[in-house]
Amino acid sequence: MDRSVTDTELTLAPASAFVPAPATPYQGDIARYWDHEARPVNLRLGDVDGLYHHHYGIGDVDHAALGDPGDEAYEKRLIAELHRLESAQTDVLLDHLGPIGPGDTLVDAGCGRGGSMVMAHQRFGCTVEGVTLSAKQAEFANRRARELDIDGSVRARVCNMLGTPFETGRAAASWNNESSMYVDLHDLFAEHSRVLAVGGRYVTITGCWNPRYGQPSKWVSQINAHFECNIHSRREYMRAMADNRLVPQTVVDLTAATLPYWEARATSSLVTGIEEAFINSYKDGSFQYLLIAADRV
Numbered sequence: 001m002d003r004s005v006t007d008t009e010l011t012l013a014p015a016s017a018f019v020p021a022p023a024t025p026y027q028g029d030i031a032r033y034w035d036h037e038a039r040p041v042n043l044r045l046g047d048v049d050g051l052y053h054h055h056y057g058i059g060d061v062d063h064a065a066l067g068d069p070g071d072e073a074y075e076k077r078l079i080a081e082l083h084r085l086e087s088a089q090t091d092v093l094l095d096h097l098g099p100i101g102p103g104d105t106l107v108d109a110g111c112g113r114g115g116s117m118v119m120a121h122q123r124f125g126c127t128v129e130g131v132t133l134s135a136k137q138a139e140f141a142n143r144r145a146r147e148l149d150i151d152g153s154v155r156a157r158v159c160n161m162l163g164t165p166f167e168t169g170r171a172a173a174s175w176n177n178e179s180s181m182y183v184d185l186h187d188l189f190a191e192h193s194r195v196l197a198v199g200g201r202y203v204t205i206t207g208c209w210n211p212r213y214g215q216p217s218k219w220v221s222q223i224n225a226h227f228e229c230n231i232h233s234r235r236e237y238m239r240a241m242a243d244n245r246l247v248p249q250t251v252v253d254l255t256a257a258t259l260p261y262w263e264a265r266a267t268s269s270l271v272t273g274i275e276e277a278f279i280n281s282y283k284d285g286s287f288q289y290l291l292i293a294a295d296r297v
């Protein structure tokens with residue numbers, strides 16, 4: 001396992017005070033990437049209701065709510081609509097966590113600015129522990145939790161998801177929301193398997209390349225270069241889960257459900273230039289947007 005800090009160090013330090021050294025030079029690059037990230041497509045969407053996401057949306061665009069593209073307020077409505085679809089994505093992930101009660105603890109591996117953690121706490125009343133490589137993201141998530149007065153239940157730490165300080169066998173559920181493409185899947189699932197209670201639930205929503213296409217397409221390579229990540233194949237997910245006592249219970253292909261989000265986003269003023277790669281790779285079958293829910297057995 002790839003540990004960068006000891007349990008004792010994390011127990012003694014307040015959540016935000018201690019920033020461990022990255023376990024690898026790559027992780028240092030990723031920490032810097034997210035420390036400096038401030039794209040309007042993320043901040044302006046988060047400003048809609050204070051839930052800040054770094055993942056994509058699913059579901060149909062409500063064209064009636066959007067109204068006439070010629071209207072002055074159209075762009076504002078489009079931003080609200082894209083944000084609604086991103087929160088809908090989190091809702092679907094949470095739907096697959098199983099029965100969670102207020103006494104339970106959940107783990108968000110690669111928690112970003114914490115939008116999914118807040119939504120999980122608001123739905124279940126439970127404790128949510130998040131980890132991110134970025135000190136800026138952890139500070140942001142913890143500040144939002146304080147503003148919402150839920151900092152007793154929702155906490156982000158700067159920590160490598162491959163070596164967390166969480167107790168073995170305690171978490172009722174854990175997830176990766178678009179964060180598994182930054183790590184080796186065998187190392188990742190070994191750590192989820194360790195922290196989860198037997199019978200606990202693991203859920204990921206992820207983009208993966210489709211082995212039926214053959215190899216990663218040029219669009220998939222473009223997405224990797226854009227985000228400095230390393231998208232895995234669907235087959236790798238299944239194999240690494242099977243090797244780590246995670247048995248897929250549900251696999252949902254969300255590819256068709258995410259296309260309306262991308263097509264709407266491509267028309268907005270907040271485009272980042274990566275929209276074409278997502279749309280083309282989803283359409284040519286080389287890339288899939290999947291939810292996998294697995295039981296820890």
Ligand SMILES: C[S@@+](CC[C@H](N)C(=O)[O-])C[C@H]1O[C@@H](n2cnc3c(N)ncnc32)[C@H](O)[C@@H]1O
Pocket residue numbers: 027030031034052053054055109110111112113114115116131132133134137159160161162176177178179182183
């Ligand atoms: C695309 S963002 C997703 C954020 C969040 N899950 C969401 O849905 O808004 C990827 C996140 O993974 C985190 N990450 C990448 N590699 C990591 C690692 N080895 N340990 C912890 N976090 C990691 C990044 O710091 C970032 O917060």
Ligand SMILES: CC(C)=CCC/C(C)=C/COP(=O)(O)OP(=O)(O)O
Pocket residue numbers: 039041042053054055056178179181206207223227229231272274
């Ligand atoms: C599905 C895949 C392959 C995801 C890669 C991980 C990633 C960068 C997700 C979105 O983050 P973001 O919300 O910061 O990105 P953007 O700025 O494009 O909205």
Ligand SMILES: [Mg+2]
Pocket residue numbers: 041042053054055056
């Ligand atoms: Mg985004």
